[in-house]
Amino acid sequence: MKEPRSIVHSFGTRYPQQHDDISYGISSDWVPGEFLLDFESHFLAPSPGKTNGEVLFGFVDDVSFSLERGFKEEPFELILSNSTQGAIIRYTTDGTAPTAEHGEIYESSMNVDATTVIRAAAFKDGYAPSSVMTHTYLFLDDVVRQSPDGEPPIGFPFDWNNNLVDYGMDPRVVDQPAYSKEVLTGFRDLPVISIVMDIHDMFGKEKGIYSHARKDGRKWERPCSVEYFHSGPQPGFEIDCGIRIRGGFSRMDNNPKHSFRLFFRDIYGPSKLEFPLFEGSSVTTFDNLDIRTSQNYSWSFGRDGENGLFVRDLVNRDIQRSMGHLSPNGDFCHLFINGVYWGLYNTCERPEASFASDYLKGGKEDFDVIKIQNGGGERTFATDGNTDAWSRLWKAAKKGVKSNEDYFQLQGKHGDGSEDLDSEVLLDVENLIDYMLIIIWSGNKDAPVSAFSGDWASNNWYGMRNRNHREGFQFIIWDSEHTMLKEDLEINRIGPFPAGNEFSSSNPQYIWQRCLENEEFRMKVADRIHRHFFNQGLLEPDQLKALFDHRVDQIKNAVVCESARWGDSQAPNIAGKSTPGRFPLTRDDHWLKVVNYTRNKYLSQRSDIVMAQLLAKGLYPDVNAPVPSFTGEGGAAQLALSAGKGIIIFTTDGSDPRMIGGDRNASATTYQNPIPNSGEFQMLKARTSYEGKWSALLEIEF
Template structure:
C-alpha cells in the first residue's frame, strides 16, 4: 500500500500508521491514514468522513472508551467511534400542504444491528431505503441506529401548512476595503439577509433592487433559512444565482448613497420587506451599515458578514498616540499613551496579540520600557468604532546580545523540532566583536514583525508548520521599519507567510518570509520609499524577506556572504534592465532578534506594471513557468512557435514574444555568476497582454553563484520551456547571435557592468554595507548546523577577499572563453576608437575593420558587412581645424581659466595673438 504525505512524519504519526494498518477495528489503509494525519495537523473542529466513519481532532483522549489515535508528542490525536453512524436522514419535501406525501430516506453504517424510525410503529430492517409518509400535521421524525457499542440518532422535521417568516436586510457594505472577498478574490460590495426568527424563512418571491421604479431587479434564489441564519449576497454586478455557490446581484452599490430594498412580489402583489428610505447615507470605506440588536440603524462598530451585528456607532476613534516613536534605544524610557477622546479607555499588550478589553491590560499611567518591547494599543469608547490598533517596537540592542536559549513566553519546540532562539555567547562575549556587534545593530535598517505567539509557534502556527502553503497558512501581523538614523519609518498591518522551497525544511531554522498587504488587514498597499537613491517604485502589494539558504550559515556553509543573490539582481539593474530591488535589514519576531534578512520586491504582475507600465491585471507573470498573475497561454504559445521555427524565421516569429535585449542580458548575468541552481526553477518572467509586448525575465534566488571562477560553465544550459531553451532557439538565427555579441561587448568590455573592476567595486560596496551587521547574523545563526560558530573574521571576510582578489579578476575572461567554446558565440573583439583633437584612430588587433560615417551600422542583421561601409586600410584622415586666414588668440601661462573662455562675451584682450 502507498500513502502520500505532505511532509516528514513525526514518531507518533509513524507509530499510528502501523497501528491503523494492522488493527482489526477501525482499520485504515495508508491513504486513509494520510487523511487522518492531515485532519490532525489542521486541527479542524469539523469531522471528516473516512470510509463509513467520522473522525475528528481531539487535544487529548476523551476517555469515553472509543478509538483514539495519538498523533503528537503533546498527546493530541484523532478519535472516532465504534458505535454505528447515521449517514443520512432526509425527506424529499420538508414542507407539505395538507394531504400531500413525501419520501423519507435514510442510510446508516453496515455495523448497525437495530434501526427504528419514530413515530413509525415498526422497526426498519434495511440499512438504507425509503418510505412514503403523509403527515396530517407538522411532525418530527427520529432515526435510531444501535449496535453493541452504542447508539446514534438523527432527527428531521416535515412541516405541514407552514407559514414562513421573511428575512430582512440586516447589514450591507457599499465601499468594501477588502475585508470580505468574493470567490473571484474581488472586494465586491455585499448585502446580508438575516432571518431574525422565530420561524423559518423562505426567500422565494424575494427581490433585491437599487431602483425604486424596478422593484424586481434581482430575484433572490429560493432557499429555506433557519432562525438566526444569515445569507451574504455580493452586490458585484456579476449576476450569479446558483444555490450552493456565492450569490451575486446584477447591480453594485454606490458609496455616495442610493436606494436599496428587499421586496416581496408574486406578480400579483408587491410589498416592501426591508429598505433604508429613499436613499441610504454616504458610506465610509470599510465600514458596514445596518441594524443592531436594539433596532437602531447606522454605521456598525464592526463588519460582521454572516455574523451577529455589532452596535450602531456615532463615529470612529483615532489611533492611540505614543509619546516616543519606535526606535533603537540606548536608555530606559517612560512611555505615555493617549487618545483624542478623553473618555476613551486604552488597552495594550506586550506579547504581540491584538489588545481587547477582555484579553489585555488597561492603560492607567506611563509604562517603563527598559528592554526590547512590542506595545500594541487600542482605544475603546461606547457607541464609537474602536481605534485602529497601533504598534510600536522599542529595541534595545543590548537585549538582543543577551538573547537566551528559551525566552519567557516562547515554546521549547516548533512542533516536534527543537526551537532555536539564543545568540551565541562565543560571538557576543568575544572582545574582538563586541564593538562591531553594537555598531552593526545600527548599520542597517531594522524591521519588527509582531503577532500572536500561537500564530507563529502554536499548533496552527506558520513557523511550526513551515512546509504548509497558501492562504490557510497566512496570519495577520504588524510590520514596522525602524531607521538607524532616527528618521521616519512606518508601521502597517499585513499578512505573513513562510516563503521558499527546500529551505522550508524544519531542520533549517531560519525561514524566509513573505508579507502581503490586503484590505482584510488594513491598507492594500505599502506606500513608502523603501529603496531611496534608485528608480524603484514606492508602492508595494507584497514583499519578500529572504533569510538565505544555499551558501548560508544557517545551512552550515562556510562560504556564506549573504550577498550573492542581491549582487546578481543589482547587476541586472546595472545592465539597464528592470529587476527586483533589495535592501538589508535586521529582523525581530515578537521582540526576538531573528538575523539579517534581504528585503526584496517580488516580480509579480504588480511589479511588472510598476516598471513596464499599465495595471497588474494586464500582465501574465510567471514563477518558474507557473502563472502567479494572468495565464500561461502566451508562454505556451511562444514555445509552440519556437518549436516550429526555422533558423531563417526564428527571430521574426519569436521576436514579438520576447524583449530580446532583456533576455540576452538576463542570460549573460546568470552565465557570469555561474548560477548552479537554475534555470529549471528560480526565475520570474512577465509580459503585458498587448500586441508586440515581449516577456521580460527577472533574476531570482541566485544563491548558487560566485563560487568557482574558472569553472561553473552555464553557457550550455538548455532547458525546454525555460528561458535557456528560448535563448538557444533564438541563437540559431545569425542576427540574434550578432545581437548577443553586441551585448557582450557592452557589458564585458570598456568598464562595462561585468568587467572585473566595475563588478568587484559593486560587490565591495555591498560587503561594506553589512560588514558590521553580519556579526549579529553570525551570533544568531552561525552555530545552526555546527558545534562551533561560523564567524565574520574567520569565515565571512576570507570568502569576501577570495571573491574580490581571485574570483572577480578572472571571471570576465573565463566567461568570454566559455562563450567562445559554445561555438555559435565565438567572439571577435570589436575595434577600439581613440579620439584626439584632429583625428580618430581605429585600433584593432585582428580581422577586417569596417566603418560608416552616416550613422548606419557597418554590419547587417545577418552579420555580413553593410555594402555602404568602408574598409579601414590604415590611413589617416586629415581635417582642417581653422583656415590659415583666421584670427585667433592663445594663452600659454598655464593658468586655469575654467570654462568661461568658451563664451562669446569673454574678455580675451590679455591673450596673445
C-alpha cells in the same frame, strides 16, 4: 428595493467616509414619515438581509505614544494617551492584539528599561474601537544578551514541532574584544524590520506558520504588525498585514531560519504599503514584499563556513539592473520577532503582476507572469495571466528558428528585420541574451536549469510580458544563491541542456539554445558579449568588484550580529536535536575569507574563463572588434579606432554597419583617420570586416 423594482432609498454619492467591518445605513429606529437623513448611522456589526443592529455613536481615536519606536539607550517613561473622552486604553507586551476584554488597562506611565514590544488600542462602549498601534523599543545592550544559554525567551516555545530550534546571542561572539563594539555598530548600520504578532500564530503547534514551514497558501497566512525604522532620523513605517513563510527547499524542518512574505490587504489594514523603501526606485507602493535570508551556503542552514557570503543573490540582481533591465530591488535589514533578534535578512520585491505593472506600462490584469513550480512535481505555470503566449513562444522555438523568417517572427518582424504589425512580439532578445550572460558568468547551477537534476529540470526563473503591448517576454534573475562559488570558478553553464524539451520544464535557457541556431541571433549574442565583457562593461572585473564591494560594505559589521545569532546553529543529529559545543562561525575567521576569495579570485578571473568558454562555443567571432582610444581634450578630442586584420566600418546615425544577412550597410563609412568631435553627442557603431566575416559591434557615445 420594493416591487416592482422601485427604489425606496439610496445614498447616491453623499455619504461619509466608510470603515472596514463597519456597516452604514438607516437605523431601525426610523419610522415612515420621519426624515431619513436624521437616521443615517454606522453600525457595529454588518447585518445583510436583517434589521440593522446597534448604532455606533462614533469612532475611538487612535492611541498616541509619547516616544517613537526605535533604538533607545536610556530608560524612559512611556505615556499612552487618547483624545476620545471616556475611552479605556488596553495594551499588551506579548505580541497579541489588545481587545475590549484582553490586555492590561493602562492607568499611568510605564517605565521602559529593556527591549519591549507594546501594542495598544482604545475602547468605549457604543463606539468602534481604535486601530491597534504597535511600537517596538530596542535596547542594544539588552539585545546582545538575549538567551545566552540558548533557552527560549519569555513567551517563546521550547520547540517548533519538528523544526530545528535555535535561540539566543552567542556570548563567545558578543563578548569577544574584536566584536563587542562592532556588534553594536552592526545593528545600527542597517534598518530594522520588527514583526509583532501572536506567538502562537508564528510557533504554535496547531497553527504556527514557522512550526509548519512546509505549509503554504492563504490558509497559512497570519495577521501581524510590521515596523520599519533606522537608528537615525530616516523615516519609517508601521503597518498591519499578513505574513507567510516563503521559499522552497528552505522550508525543511532542519532549517531553523526561514524567510517570510508580507501581504498588504485591506482585511488587515491598508491594501498597499506606501513607502519609498528602495533608494533610487520610482516605485513607492507595494502589494507584497519578501523578507529573504540566505539559505544555501548560510551559517544557519547547513553551517557553511566555506561559502557563506550572504550577498550573492543581491549582487546578481544588481548586475541585471545595472545592465538596464528590470530586476527586483532589495536591501539588507535586521529582523526581530516580538523583540527577539532573528538575524540578517533582505527586503525584496516579488516579480509578479503588481511588480510588472509598477515598472512596465499596463495594469496588473495585462500581464502574463510565468515561472516554474517544483516540489510537488515540476510545472511551468502562470502566477498571473495565462501561459498561452509563453506556449506559443516555446512551440516556435522547439520547431526551430534557424531561418530569419522564423527567428524574426518571435520579435514581431518580417524576415528582413522590418516590423510586422500583424505578428505578435513574443521575445525581448536583448533581455534574454543579457539574462543568459549573467547566468553563465555567475556559474548559476540552479537557474533557469538546475544542475542538481542533471540539467533535466528547470528552476528559479520568472518571465513576464504585457499581452496588450508589442513587447516580448523579459526574464528576471531570481534566487541566485548557487552562484560565484569557490568550487565553480571554471564551471560551464552555456549548455545545451535537456531541460525544456517538454513544456513542463520550459525555460529561458531552452529558448536561448534554440535561438542559437540562427546566425542573426548569434551575432546579437556576440554584440552583447562585447558590450559587457570589454571596454569597462559590467562583466569586466573592475565593474563587478564595484557592485560586489557595495553590498559587502553594507553588511561588514552586521555580519557580526548574524554570527552571534546563527553562527553556532547546528545541523540536527538522528534524533533531530542540535549537537552542542561547536564553535561559532565568525566574520573574521570565515566570512572575510569567502569575501576575499570571491573578490580576488572569482571576480578577477571568472570573466576571462567565461570568454574562453564562449569562444570555444563559437559565440564570439575570431575577428577582433575595433578598439577605441581618445586623443586631445574638449572640442579638440578625437576618437581613434584600431583593429588587427581587416577594415573598420562605422556609422554615426545609429544604424548597424552590418546589414541583416551580412552585407555592408550602404550608409556606413570605412575608417581611415581619427573621428573629430562634432560638438554634439553621437552614437558611433563600428565593426571590423575581414574575409567576409564580421566582428562584434563596438558602440560608443562621444
